[in-house]
Amino acid sequence: MSMDLSTDNKMTWTGAKNIVDPQVSIRRGALYVAENRIRNMLKWWSSIIAFGLGNPTLYLLSIGIGVGTLVDNSLGPNAIDGVSYLTFLAPALLATAGIQGAMDEVTWPTMEGFVWDRTFFSMNATAITGNQIVNGVMLAAMARCVLQVFLYELCLLAFGAITLESMPILLLVSSLAGLGFASLMLAFSASIKDDDGVFALVGRFVITPMFMFSGTFYPITSMPIYLQWIGWISPQWHATNLGRALSYGMPIESWLLILHWSVFLIMAVIGFAWAHRVFTRRLEA
Amino acid sequence: MIVAKGLTKVYGDFKAVDGIDFTVRRGESFGLLGPNGAGKSTTMKMIASTSQRSGGDLLILGKDPNKHGPEIRAHLGVVPQQDNLDRELKVWENLMIYGRYFGLSRKFLKGKIEELLEFAQLGEKRNNKTEELSGGMKRRLTIARGLVNEPEILMLDEPTTGLDPQARHILWDRLFRLKELGVTLVITTHYMDEAEQLCDRLMVMDKGKIMAEGSPAELIKKYSSKEVLEVRFGSENNAAVAKKLEGIGERLEILPDRILVYAENGEKALEQIVKKGLHPVTSLVRRSSLEDVFLRLTGRTLVD
Numbered sequence A: 001m002s003m004d005l006s007t008d009n010k011m012t013w014t015g016a017k018n019i020v021d022p023q024v025s026i027r028r029g030a031l032y033v034a035e036n037r038i039r040n041m042l043k044w045w046s047s048i049i050a051f052g053l054g055n056p057t058l059y060l061l062s063i064g065i066g067v068g069t070l071v072d073n074s075l076g077p078n079a080i081d082g083v084s085y086l087t088f089l090a091p092a093l094l095a096t097a098g099i100q101g102a103m104d105e106v107t108w109p110t111m112e113g114f115v116w117d118r119t120f121f122s123m124n125a126t127a128i129t130g131n132q133i134v135n136g137v138m139l140a141a142m143a144r145c146v147l148q149v150f151l152y153e154l155c156l157l158a159f160g161a162i163t164l165e166s167m168p169i170l171l172l173v174s175s176l177a178g179l180g181f182a183s184l185m186l187a188f189s190a191s192i193k194d195d196d197g198v199f200a201l202v203g204r205f206v207i208t209p210m211f212m213f214s215g216t217f218y219p220i221t222s223m224p225i226y227l228q229w230i231g232w233i234s235p236q237w238h239a240t241n242l243g244r245a246l247s248y249g250m251p252i253e254s255w256l257l258i259l260h261w262s263v264f265l266i267m268a269v270i271g272f273a274w275a276h277r278v279f280t281r282r283l284e285a
Numbered sequence B: 001m002i003v004a005k006g007l008t009k010v011y012g013d014f015k016a017v018d019g020i021d022f023t024v025r026r027g028e029s030f031g032l033l034g035p036n037g038a039g040k041s042t043t044m045k046m047i048a049s050t051s052q053r054s055g056g057d058l059l060i061l062g063k064d065p066n067k068h069g070p071e072i073r074a075h076l077g078v079v080p081q082q083d084n085l086d087r088e089l090k091v092w093e094n095l096m097i098y099g100r101y102f103g104l105s106r107k108f109l110k111g112k113i114e115e116l117l118e119f120a121q122l123g124e125k126r127n128n129k130t131e132e133l134s135g136g137m138k139r140r141l142t143i144a145r146g147l148v149n150e151p152e153i154l155m156l157d158e159p160t161t162g163l164d165p166q167a168r169h170i171l172w173d174r175l176f177r178l179k180e181l182g183v184t185l186v187i188t189t190h191y192m193d194e195a196e197q198l199c200d201r202l203m204v205m206d207k208g209k210i211m212a213e214g215s216p217a218e219l220i221k222k223y224s225s226k227e228v229l230e231v232r233f234g235s236e237n238n239a240a241v242a243k244k245l246e247g248i249g250e251r252l253e254i255l256p257d258r259i260l261v262y263a264e265n266g267e268k269a270l271e272q273i274v275k276k277g278l279h280p281v282t283s284l285v286r287r288s289s290l291e292d293v294f295l296r297l298t299g300r301t302l303v304d
């Protein structure tokens, strides 16, 4: 540190009135929040990529190929939907990737923003509003979500589980599932005072069952009726079923098709409204 | 610049700020003093247009924060009591993202960041993550960050807590220059020398209410005597001896380790004490300071 107390600090000073136009932040605040979130994510880009590619590869090698071979051999011509097990599994795995990718970028960052670093309070001390923080965090989470699904798709493509043509629609479906679920999780994360293992509970009692009972490994209808409701409220199942219908043409009724799309949108609408409310309240306390 | 009337903040059924009135004029440097829990930070957050008031009227830069929060905040600089830097990001990145929130261009910010690093004397640490900074360095960075938009009003909640004496003096000097540039300062502090140095006008708060208001000199004149005699009789004896001192000087203040005798003339008061056959272990005569005003207004061990 310099010892010279008299160093003239060459401050140029024009004044906020002349250099800051509040309308710019009012219009683009969410983008600035997303910019910050992405800057944070880039600190971890190598792990995000490695995880995004490594995880599916391991998964595909063990379950997809291993179990798949077993299933295909034993079912033979009676295969589910008449496709290989890996093809059947692919939309479910993509839905998981979408949901997980988006969720990771809303839960921990929200704890960081409200509790650990309190960075949301620092954003809110500028012209940024609570609603803009919600939108910005979701925007960045969706960037991560889309990237993660895309990487997964590349692996699936390499293993011959999906076709090139089905990639865009599967990307859309899986990302929308991520959007719906993550917006609810964002509002939920903002409602809890401190982590205290809440996320571990959510993982155990929401995420895992959602993965297990959503027709991931076998059609939901093969489950006992008293377990099928889990599928109906799970974005994982809606994305999986929709993905199967749209990628390899699993037969589906049109009302169900509409329902699947609607579920994502309804979740997102509720999630955003709830998150906007919780964020604003917490910041204004 | 700031006009508050009956400003109130309620948490549950607890009144953290209880109907206070005050005005801060352009270019003024305004200080909030008060013991822990007095409601200083709560008042600061309402002025910063983040915390919603529960009652009363508030105008900042001529606008109501309930209706124009973002517009007002765009022209404010806020240094919160608790640092809220982004731990994962580097020092310069923290300044960059904060500037971006105001919609400032990267080009403008590049130059600004250099100035602010110089201001905070963190040039050598520009590429360190903020979690690698010392407490005082984080504080300096938070202060510099509050200047990124060249605010009209700079709000500083205990700015120098955790700063070494040298850094404090440098900061005072810099704040003084900002004031010369026309920036309005609102400062809370527990350091009376700081309040005396920096503030044109002070407001002493306790339990959400205003106890006194005025310039440091006015407050000293109004609430304290010209001189103070500090005498020590050893911790165990102070309370007992204090009874015998009644009547000497204008007022006594009994602290755990010493007794303060407020008097027009300290030496004379000391003579009176010695005449009573009491012999303090140490004695010291000094001029009254804000510290005495603070004790008088918020201290709980008053013996009048």
Ligand SMILES: Nc1ncnc2c1ncn2[C@@H]1O[C@H](COP(=O)(O)OP(=O)(O)OP(=O)(O)O)[C@@H](O)[C@H]1O
Pocket: A285, B011, B016, B034, B035, B036, B037, B038, B039, B040, B041, B042, B043, B081
């Ligand atoms: N979010 C909150 N919820 C409930 N009570 C609060 C909240 N924030 C502050 N308070 C209460 O309001 C009162 C005033 O707090 P405040 O932080 O304004 O005090 P302060 O004057 O800044 O004190 P300090 O010198 O310790 O910083 C305290 O009694 C505190 O417990």
Ligand SMILES: [Mg+2]
Pocket: B040, B041, B042, B081, B157
């Ligand atoms: Mg405080």
